[in-house]
Amino acid sequence: MMRFATTIFTAISAAVILAGCGASGDNQGTEYAPNMYHSVAYEPYTQIVDKEAGSWLTSIEYPDEHAEFFNTNQFNPNHMNMRLPAPNTVSRNKNGWLPYRLGKDSLAYAARTLKNPLDSTAAMIASGKLLYDMYCDHCHGAKGTGDGKVASGVTIEDPEKGKIEKGAYNGVANLTGDALKNISEGHIFHVITHGKGLMWPHGSQISVEDRWKISMYVKTLQK
Ligand code: HEC
Missing domain, CATH: 1.10.760.10 (Cytochrome c-like domain)
Structure with missing residues (x-):
């Protein structure tokens, strides 16, 4: 009886663990501690556009009504986070100094x-x-x-x-x-x-x- 229970338990555990391996394309599979993977800040290369993503985890009431993993830039074209600088401009450092250009x-x-x-x-x-x-x-x-x-x-x-x-x-x-x-x-x-x-x-x-x-x-x- 004991051995049977152990077998069942092992089979169920294996099934659960393997189910987490189904990642492909946009499906990240089952994640352990998912909020460790999903950046709250905007990232240059990941765009989670689905407003419902992570809703099962959402504990906070967001003012703009999206769930935990949504981190897409809503203001820039094509949801891009990085934009080109304005044409014909030179960026200054944080204290307003221009770069030194002499070679x-x-x-x-x-x-x-x-x-x-x-x-x-x-x-x-x-x-x-x-x-x-x-x-x-x-x-x-x-x-x-x-x-x-x-x-x-x-x-x-x-x-x-x-x-x-x-x-x-x-x-x-x-x-x-x-x-x-x-x-x-x-x-x-x-x-x-x-x-x-x-x-x-x-x-x-x-x-x-x-x-x-x-x-x-x-x-x-x-x-
Ligand atoms: C790793 C060691 C090292 C450090 C750190 C270093 N220097 Fe030097 N510095 C040298 C050496 C070696 C020379 C001689 C270069 C040559 O003529 O080949 C030199 C030469 C110079 C010269 C003379 C240039 C000339 O026209 O001959 C000046 C001025 C100078 N250093 C200023 C500085 C200042 C200011 C700093 C700090 C920001 C600094 N160095 C940091 C090694 C160093």
Whole structure:
């Protein structure tokens, strides 16, 4: 009797589990914890246009009367969530700054013509220092003399070989040396953006306005 009950139970469980495997096309099959699969936010690639979808789960009274899984953009053409920008426009960053358009090979032009658009105030320089300490100090050093930890490397104690130098990044420029101390803020800005020689670009990590703040601060180190 016991064995018979076990067999029945196994058969029913298998049937229930297999019924969940019927996914195809628009039918996602039976889902465990379905609200983990269905985004409440608009998604670029999934459009659940059926207003009744997920109604069995709906616990909230929606003002626009749709059920749990409906997540279609009702305002854009073809229910698209992403739209092309207006023609002939350039997008600005969240603080309203236009992107920097001069290419890497225009260093001399940038150095000669660009002016720092930010007012030189104590607060701006302090902000530049904060950013410099985050993005430049480890190579160029706190005073800009090219002796950051990454440049000088660290000496570690190896049990077999004794003291060894590790992680030195060669050729980090001394920003306060004669060769560089008279470079313009535009020059510094351009180098931060595109990198130069052995230095990698930072344009994708640091916003336009922050790069100008750093350039301003580097000038104070060079005085
Ligand atoms: C991974 C290490 C590293 C980091 C981080 C780094 N630099 Fe450099 N930087 C270098 C090296 C190496 C050079 C020398 C490049 C060359 O001439 O090949 C250099 C050169 C420069 C120069 C001189 C460019 C010239 O015209 O010769 C400036 C200015 C400069 N860096 C500014 C900065 C600023 C500002 C930051 C922070 C946003 C920064 N660097 C972050 C490694 C670094």
